[in-house]
Amino acid sequence: MARANPAPKGPLPTVRIGVVGHGVVGSAFTALVARQRDIIASRTGVQLDVTRVAVGDASKHPTRIGTAEVVTDALAVANASDVDLVVEVMGGTTLAGEVIRAALESGKPVVTANKALLAAQSGELFKIADERGIDLLFEAAVCGGIPLIRPLRESLRGEPIRRVLGIVNGTTNYILTKMTETGADYSDALREAQQLGYAEADPTADVEGLDAAAKIAIVANFAFGVHVVADDVVAEGISRISASDIAMAQKFGYVIKLLGVAERDSNTGAVSVRVHPAMVGVKHPLAAVREAFNAVLVEGDASGSLMFYGRGAGGDPTASSVLGDVIDAAVNLRKGTHATLGTFSQATFTPPGDVVSEFMLTLEVADKPGVLHAVTGVFARNKVSIRAAEQDGIGRDARLVFVTHDARTSDVAACLGEFQRLDVVSKVGGVIRIIGD
Ligand SMILES: NC(=O)c1ccc[n+]([C@@H]2O[C@H](COP(=O)([O-])OP(=O)(O)OC[C@H]3O[C@@H](n4cnc5c(N)ncnc54)[C@H](OP(=O)(O)O)[C@@H]3O)[C@@H](O)[C@H]2O)c1
Numbered sequence: 376m377a378r379a380n381p382a383p384k385g386p387l388p389t390v391r392i393g394v395v396g397h398g399v400v401g402s403a404f405t406a407l408v409a410r411q412r413d414i415i416a417s418r419t420g421v422q423l424d425v426t427r428v429a430v431g432d433a434s435k436h437p438t439r440i441g442t443a444e445v446v447t448d449a450l451a452v453a454n455a456s457d458v459d460l461v462v463e464v465m466g467g468t469t470l471a472g473e474v475i476r477a478a479l480e481s482g483k484p485v486v487t488a489n490k491a492l493l494a495a496q497s498g499e500l501f502k503i504a505d506e507r508g509i510d511l512l513f514e515a516a517v518c519g520g521i522p523l524i525r526p527l528r529e530s531l532r533g534e535p536i537r538r539v540l541g542i543v544n545g546t547t548n549y550i551l552t553k554m555t556e557t558g559a560d561y562s563d564a565l566r567e568a569q570q571l572g573y574a575e576a577d578p579t580a581d582v583e584g585l586d587a588a589a590k591i592a593i594v595a596n597f598a599f600g601v602h603v604v605a606d607d608v609v610a611e612g613i614s615r616i617s618a619s620d621i622a623m624a625q626k627f628g629y630v631i632k633l634l635g636v637a638e639r640d641s642n643t644g645a646v647s648v649r650v651h652p653a654m655v656g657v658k659h660p661l662a663a664v665r666e667a668f669n670a671v672l673v674e675g676d677a678s679g680s681l682m683f684y685g686r687g688a689g690g691d692p693t694a695s696s697v698l699g700d701v702i703d704a705a706v707n708l709r710k711g712t713h714a715t716l717g718t719f720s721q722a723t724f725t726p727p728g729d730v731v732s733e734f735m736l737t738l739e740v741a742d743k744p745g746v747l748h749a750v751t752g753v754f755a756r757n758k759v760s761i762r763a764a765e766q767d768g769i770g771r772d773a774r775l776v777f778v779t780h781d782a783r784t785s786d787v788a789a790c791l792g793e794f795q796r797l798d799v800v801s802k803v804g805g806v807i808r809i810i811g812d
Pocket residue numbers: 395396397398399400401429430431432433435447448449463464465466467470488489490491515516518519687688689690693
């Protein structure tokens with residue numbers, strides 16, 4: 376029979392935490408620490424104690440949260456003598472960066488959920504943490520409550536990872552789910568997402584793929600051991616996806632998802648890191664990820680495919696990831712050790728035009744003899760071969776939908792250029808990549 380650990384004798388060592396930001400994530404974090412304090416102490420032998428909380432506007436908050444003093448000087452929290460470990464859940468890049476640098480420089484471990492900051496400044500921040508021999512942990516920065524960074528950083532450290540495909544933005548997945556399941560067009564689905572609190576009043580960062588770009592940049596660092604920042608990511612969002620693109624994809628057996636993709640060419644070592652809408656087969660595991668859920672598929676040579684699924688945002692799930700990191704960092708601090716982030720080499724990027732995939736293209740054309748010949752001639756001239764085609768009548772015109780075999784992005788772009796100039800083509804519609812197994 377298993378025996379419980381004997382109760383530790385005497386007071387436990389305490390790690391004092393300064394929390395910077397007490398909004399959605401920060402307030403869920405302090406509540407979770409309060410709820411789990413005794414269990415954490417009995418499992419780890421370390422007592423967590425939140426001593427300071429920084430907020431932007433003190434008038435919105437009580438003067439104390441638990442026993443912690445509420446203050447407005449975020450930098451002072453990083454430097455305070457009664458703070459051993461800093462949790463940065465304020466967001467933004469300027470002050471948050473200063474807080475994290477100040478904490479690390481003074482030997483205090485940092486846990487952050489700040490994807491925007493990490494995706495822009497990871498190189499510098501990782502270097503400071505490494506030089507100081509101190510933890511900088513950020514599981515919550517990518518996909519909120521889903522453990523992904525630690526598995527990539529630890530369990531899969533030796534794995535030759537070929538590709539990571541992720542639905543890493545809940546807002547866009549909610550919008551695309553509504554468009555797929557109800558036939559709604561983009562603007563109605565966006566409005567509903569805003570009413571339900573899934574989308575911000577200004578949804579640009581989500582719908583244009585910028586939030587997903589920050590996350591997939593962080594993932595690419597750990598998947599391939601190369602240095603990637605958000606500006607290296609080629610990002611395209613979902614604002615041009617129409618109800619008819621969704622319907623056409625369904626007709627061919629696909630659903631449209633916004634994917635973050637990080638893939639490595641095993642011959643050249645070059646990486647492609649990008650965000651774009653993609654058609655995935657209805658039986659693909661990512662097709663079943665609905666509403667605001669996130670999922671990331673990691674494809675390794677030895678491990679095969681691994682799927683990480685769950686809630687990519689929200690106070691409690693994100694606080695759960697933050698707390699896991701805080702416990703690790705607190706235990707490491709007591710032991711005088713720290714997690715290894717690894718070393719990152721300079722990345723070589725696959726030129727965007729060289730990325731190969733299948734595509735679905737839609738054209739509106741005059742419904743008269745010779746049109747098909749002219750259109751297929753364009754594909755042939757640009758070395759793009761067609762796997763499937765479909766024609767619908769729309770009044771006196773016709774809609775042609777083509778699904779290509781694997782083709783280079785630059786060759787497909789050249790076809791689009793020629794179609795724009797072709798008299799018989801009245802409109803070049805959606806062009807969407809297809810992601811295979
Ligand atoms: N929300 C999520 O589901 C989620 C998921 C994953 C990652 N994250 C990341 O977690 C971080 C926090 O997100 P959140 O949703 O919790 O944000 P939030 O609800 O807007 O909370 C931000 C907090 O920071 C405080 N703050 C703002 N300016 C400050 C300043 N100058 N000094 C001190 N405190 C300041 C705010 O104070 P007031 O309360 O006084 O305004 C607020 O308490 C962001 O980096 C975000 O990307 C969030």
